[in-house]
Amino acid sequence: MNAPDLASAGRRNFLRSSALAGGGLVLGFYLNGTGNAAEQVAKPAAAPGAEFKPNAFIRIGRDGIVTLVSKQPEIGQGIKTSLPAVIAEELEVSWKDVRIVQGDLDPVYGRQSAGGSTSTPTNYEDFRRLGATAKAMLVEAAARAWKVPPGECHAADSAVHHRPSKRRLGYGQLVEAAAALPVPDAKSVQVKDPKDFKLLGKRIGGVDNHAVVTGQPLFGVDTRLPGMLYAVYEKSPVFGGKVRRANLEAIKALPGVKDAFVIDGTADLRGLLPGVAIVAESTWAAWSARKQLQVEWDEGRFADHSWAGFVAEAQRLGKQPGATTLRKDGDVNAALAGAARTVEAAYTYPFISHASIEPQNCTAWFKDGSLELWAPTQNPAAGQELVTATLGIPKDKILLHITRSGGGFGRRLSADYIVEAAAIAQRVAAPVKLTWTREDDLRHDHFRAAGFHFLRGGTDAKGRLIAWHNHFVTFANPVTRDGKTTLQPGSGGSLSGDEFPGRWVDNCLLEQSAIECGVPMGPWRAPGSNVFAWVFHSFIDELAHAAGRDPLEFRLEILGDKAIMPGTGERGTPYDVSRMRRVLLDVAEKSGWGKRKFPKGQGQGIAFHFSHRGYIAEVAEVTVARDGSLKLDRVVVSTDIGAQIVNLSGAENQVEGSIVDGLGTLMFPELNIERGRIVQGNFNEYPLIRIPDAPTRVEVHFVKTDYPVTGLGEPAFPPLAPAVCNAIFAAIGKRVRQLPLSRTDLRWS
Known part of the structure; x- marks a missing residue:
């Protein structure tokens, strides 16, 4: 059919x-x-x-x-x-x-x-x-x-x-x-x-x-149909840019090219962006023609944005009161003034890409008013809805086949590549497969939101945490609805007033300010938690050491002994303190926390986080060589995801994958922005973790409880970065306050 x-x-x-x-x-x-x-x-x-x-x-x-x-x-x-x-x-x-x-x-x-x-x-x-x-x-x-x-x-x-x-x-x-x-x-x-x-x-x-x-066709990029054509889509290097003119006639005359045309697109940074489509008899012909494409762009109002400019703006905002107060308990300033010890620190992390191994792609066939799609998507309904909203094709006229995805990590929750393929297919009397290049994928991702945290904390004479202040400077996109434009923080770019340790501290001030940008942002594995855990548990570790406290003991004291913390946690879920204490104590026992004395250059760090219904605690053990090279020797993970592990092999794989992915994300990726565009274009400029960098040993322990079964794709990811960074401090006395880790000189003598 x-x-x-x-x-x-x-x-x-x-x-x-x-x-x-x-x-x-x-x-x-x-x-x-x-x-x-x-x-x-x-x-x-x-x-x-x-x-x-x-x-x-x-x-x-x-x-x-x-x-x-x-x-x-x-x-x-x-x-x-x-x-x-x-x-x-x-x-x-x-x-x-x-x-x-x-x-x-x-x-x-x-x-x-x-x-x-x-x-x-x-x-x-x-x-x-x-x-x-x-x-x-x-x-x-x-x-x-x-x-x-x-x-x-x-x-x-x-x-x-x-x-x-x-x-x-x-x-x-x-x-x-x-x-x-x-x-x-x-x-x-x-x-x-x-x-x-x-x-x-x-x-x-x-x-x-x-x-x-065995390389059998499973993925979206493997799709083959009789008479299929192949497409590429060139978008403005500056987010929000539009096409003024392009050498379309010259492109149409090239060997193997069937058509070339402009798509006006929309102003939605996460939708159908304006661009030039090239349709050819083969992927090679389409990509070769693209090299000769000449486009004059109207680059729009984001063309002067840069990462250096964002950093300067964040520093300015960080010295002022936050635009929004998320939580205010007690009197932070008075508590800090009376604290026995205080610590101030600024933590920074960049925009990064999802970098899934299979670039975005979609095959579309538009015929007689109906559209058939083959897409590696995490959210097929969103793709269908975006096509309907953008191109006016009724939902009941859209059949979407879900192919296996070569990685997603949240990127394929978006549907821009699907609506691009559909828009191209409307102009082509044949099935057409749109394939992004790696450069397309890195430069037109929906990125993990960057952020800046300006922190102050204080402990009393007994070493107890009595004050916590976090001014979070995030990024927001302009969003127009019903003729009104507002700023909307990127996915994972909004801090909850309930985030640990906010409501556990008597004197707490959580504030948030936003920098407007044109960088499209989207869900990135364990949104928000993937960076918040690093910031919070790194700074908690700073406070514990400043107070002369054991980091595990300090955390247990903050958590307290209430079974359920008043208020709500992530997604409106109550925060079960007893479950978190249990995994913390379990990981301490399994790792032998505090029972060994490490020589300089080696250390042990601990962290935990509640993310996506999962309670996870991790201990990392590292070796930092004198030249600053890092080796993650051992990671011990204790996880409570409810009463039943569905597939033990899959569960272990998810946790081990989170550890490797968490380490790679900590060590390497960052994107620079100059003149409103992403600088990096391929893996030679955007390195990923490789086998020699992987942890030597990962031990996974599941604590079974009587609670409902939960998922495991995300919860084990967030605690890894702070556990490793805390272990680095234990090993050589240096704090990591900027991501990626490659930005910090770890050499010691």
Whole structure:
């Protein structure tokens, strides 16, 4: 089918026809209209041959093969394996009998996005009931076939067994009978006791592993369609710039070029920016033509912006009262004046890129008013919505296929590359694949917000923290809505008044000011937390050492002994002090905190953070050579993410990946801005962590608790940087107050 055929056929009819053709049982849930998977309601199944309209997560064929739909985008976090495993566990199906397919964007699946470590916590219980409901129907079907009570039957290893007679019916033998049964109320179905789990909590290999390592086409950039053309899109090097004129006729005359045209775009820095599209018979022809493209730009009002200018402006603002007061408790100035010891420090971090290995790309085919898309996206609905809002194509005329992503880290929550491909496809009578170059990816990212923190803190004669003042200078973009323009801080660029240790300190002042800029900003792995943890726990360490206190003891004292801290934490979640104390004490025990004496040049540092529902504490051990070179010898991680580890292999991978990514982000990346544009263009100017820089040893410990299951893509990332920097201070007595680490001279004698 081509795109219009698929769109007109309808997703529900397509699922129904494919299921019946295979002689299978399709089970799913209807949505109640909210789009929230947690609020889905079971509906009755109908007799074989009738139309099914549920969201088909489960399909069982007559051959006994169980096909499970993975609705969430797979970006390397392992969700394509772990969530279907939840269904398989409750369904009592052998993992060898399971096949997993990626679901396209479809409202019947509920919310489909990969961001904020939300995929597991928002789907875990629902997916358990999906599997349990299907199992109950299969057991009922077998019991009726044998004319025995269902209570005498049980499911195991992809079959239903009758205990007294030791009879067995494989799932494939039961699909027609089960399809004729009404679907029980999901809330009435009994799920398994976790102590009986056979699959969850074990190490499960990624379902795409073989395809990935053998180079099979999985990613967006692998998309191939008959008659496909290839596109590049040149945007202004200065954010917000527009095209005045370009040598389009000369470009059209080049070998292999099919067309070249200007797209006016919009003023939205995160939407369809103005630019010049080149469409050709091959990627090589398009990229070669681009080298000869000459564009005269109207660079707009951000052309005089620079990082040096931002630094100067931040220094000026930092000496003044903040534009916004986020929290004011007690009297900070009076407390500092009466403190036994005070510390002042300024912490700085730059804009950085997501630098996912697969550059942004999207294939689009516009025909007869319908649009079909193939995109490596973390948030397919956002792509569909942006295309509709920008180009006027109705949502029901857009079919979006979710491909595997070669990394995301928050970048693919944005949809600019999708709307660019769609806009180009509207002008081309063929499917067209837009591929960004590495330079496009680095210079037109939606960057992690830079920031400046001007801190003051004080301790009393007993070494207790009595005063905390943070003036945070962040960055904001102009946003126009309904004719009114306001400044909006970038994602991760807003400080909460509840951030630790703000509401734990009697005398606390948190302020925020913003610098206007044209640099588009977007979510970056563990938004906000990824830098706030470094700032807060580095400065807490400074205060602990100034007071002559053990850094662990100092932190435990700040946390206090209340089980739940009044007020709310991240995303309105209560901050469970007892959980944080538990992981802190656990990581101290596992790492042997304070039990060894390190020679100069070696040291141990500690940090913790509450991020994306996860409670994480980390201890880092480093060696700093006399020439200033750093080696991370050991990292010990203690994590509390609730009652169940879904896939032990995936969970360990997520934590270990966070440690490596956290170290690389600490050590290397920074972007300079001159004349309103990003200076760096490729990895020779923007280095990433390599094998020799990686930690020598990472130890991961999971503290199981009775709390709901949470995600793990982000929580382990934030504590790494402060733990390492605190270890550096313990090793050589130097504080790291500027990122990246390469900006600090670590040489010692």
